[in-house]
Amino acid sequence: MSDEFFGPPNNMFTKTQSYRDLLVWQKGIELAKLLYHMTAQLPADERFGLISQIRRAAVSVPSNIAEGQARRTTGEFIQFISHAEGSAAELDTQVHLAVELGLTTEAQTVACRDLIDEIRRMLNGLRRSLAVRS
Numbered sequence: 001m002s003d004e005f006f007g008p009p010n011n012m013f014t015k016t017q018s019y020r021d022l023l024v025w026q027k028g029i030e031l032a033k034l035l036y037h038m039t040a041q042l043p044a045d046e047r048f049g050l051i052s053q054i055r056r057a058a059v060s061v062p063s064n065i066a067e068g069q070a071r072r073t074t075g076e077f078i079q080f081i082s083h084a085e086g087s088a089a090e091l092d093t094q095v096h097l098a099v100e101l102g103l104t105t106e107a108q109t110v111a112c113r114d115l116i117d118e119i120r121r122m123l124n125g126l127r128r129s130l131a132v133r134s
Contacts, residue, residue, distance in 0.1 A: 019062075019069035024122040028062030028084070031115045035091070038112055042103050050103065054094045060087035061119065074134040081127045088120045 019025045035058040039051040061084045068080025095112055098104045 019066040022065060022069065022126075024119060024126055025062050025065045025069075027115060027119050027122065028065055031091075031112065031119060032058040032062060034112050034115065035095075038095075038104065038108065041108075042098065046103065050094060050098055050101075054091065054098070057087045057090040057094060060084070061091070065123075074130050078127055078130050078134070081123055081130065085120060085123045085127070088116055088123065092116050092120075 032055075035054055039054050042051050064080045064084035064087065068077040068084070071077055071080065092113065095104075095109050095116070099106050099109055
């Protein structure tokens, strides 16, 4: 797998290639934290609606990356990357809907939406890179 998908090695002599080393996983964790903070600002009556949906999808992105990387075959990893891509698309839709419903503002979601877009591009690149290897 290309070095572009991995963060800095754990030390200068080895590079552990676990899901925690994947930049896209790290950004997925960052996105989940951002979205947890954003949804904390939404109205309490959305707790079992949009807040729950956004949080589940946000956790799903890095979780699917981790599960896929832990699988034994490249094909399985690709499948889980596709699940993460689906969750990222869900998030984009849910954040858009939160703005459209007036629950938050476009300005309050810029960082989240930018990170969602970046993660979607990274997942697409990772999936393509894995497909070439398989």
